[in-house]
Amino acid sequence: MTERLEIKNLFKVFSSTPGPALAMLAKGRGKSEIFEKLGVVVGLNNVSLSVPQGAVYMIMGLSGSGKSTFARCINRLNEPSAGQVLLDGRDIVPLGEAELREVRRTRISMVFQHFALLPNKRVIENVEFGLKLRGVAAAERRRRAEEVLSVVGLARWGYHYPHELSGGMRQRVGLARALATDADILIMDEAFSALDPLIRTEMQDELLRLQRTLNKTILFITHDFQEALKLGTRIAIMSEGEVVRDGTPQSIVLEPGSDYVAAFTREIDRSRLFDARLAMRPAEPVLQSEQGTLVSEAGGFGFMLDGNGKVLGVLDAIELGRARASGEVGTLSTDYVSVPPGAKLIEVARSYRDGRPIAVVDDEGRFIGSLGADDILARIASTAPQTVTGERHVQS
The missing domain is CATH 3.40.50.300 (P-loop containing nucleotide triphosphate hydrolases)
Known part of the structure; x- marks a missing residue:
């Protein structure tokens, strides 16, 4: 972009002669110390x-x-x-x-x-x-x-x-x-x-x-x-x-x-700020069959994906266990919810009814992750830090 x-x-010193204050700022002196010594106010200190x-x-x-x-x-x-x-x-x-x-x-x-x-x-x-x-x-x-x-x-x-x-x-x-x-x-x-x-x-x-x-x-x-x-x-x-x-x-x-x-x-x-992408679990392939790829879902379900990564259907926990053991996929259900990655968690929670699994799909309908009730609640309640790249942190 x-x-x-x-x-x-960018610096701003409210003075007709800002040089001495700028020199002190360059040496790491703070706004309060500069005001005490020079009587001038620092409005901006090295803003980028x-x-x-x-x-x-x-x-x-x-x-x-x-x-x-x-x-x-x-x-x-x-x-x-x-x-x-x-x-x-x-x-x-x-x-x-x-x-x-x-x-x-x-x-x-x-x-x-x-x-x-x-x-x-x-x-x-x-x-x-x-x-x-x-x-x-x-x-x-x-x-x-x-x-x-x-x-x-x-x-x-x-x-x-x-x-x-x-x-x-x-x-x-x-x-x-x-x-x-x-x-x-x-x-x-x-x-x-x-x-x-x-x-x-x-x-x-x-x-x-x-x-x-x-x-x-x-x-x-x-x-x-x-x-x-x-x-x-x-x-x-x-x-x-x-x-x-x-x-x-x-x-x-x-x-x-x-x-x-x-x-x-x-x-x-947080339910109105965080979105499905932040709370979802990424796909974990557990079985490859003629129908496609079976991936595990956060709540114990399994999603079957076709060759393009789109959801064909879902297996409940019992059927997923059988598929793992036998290597064969039983009857797929279509009783699941799809949400976009940008959906806010409050919107996702409103879609969560009767324990149905939630698939997070992109604009092309490709499966990118899944959500369970525990994932939604944990992200809404969580205050634990998460590693975020490309961000600036400066201790004040």
């Missing part, structure tokens, strides 16, 4: 991240962890003190004012927590605003604004004023304004945190719906781990201006790597 946005060794094209990358942490500073350094609302912000391989940190303005107008859009709508402008004029700054002709920007308002479900509200809309609707206007510019990257800074819980859930669902259609690259800042799990393809957790853990939502819950990260994960509903 192409890296749309890459952050390399790669955001793939089309990802929803969640940046989270407690207040003061540096997550909003990080977001604002990417589009240079805050000027980085050192490091690179590579947009499709081009470093935007050295860009002059005119070039940076063009990047903000065409490549990176931002959705703020408090809407930032112009109260004296109608909804459609707010949505057009970025296009107007870009110099787009009136008829074209009106067409585009009407198009995105329809996308976010506000087609009938274009000629109303912001004060006539609910909080959730105003946030949709902010999202529509960002989408209207057709920017490659959306930065969403606590975009839903000011909303009531039910409206917030609706906006999360709306963003997921839009993302399936638009496939934007989204950097989403939040302090809510449940929101990060729901929306994110990857999560980076920050503390003291540093990224202390990043990886997939499932891997972070399985292997937090530190007490700080583990504190976010303790109350997570």
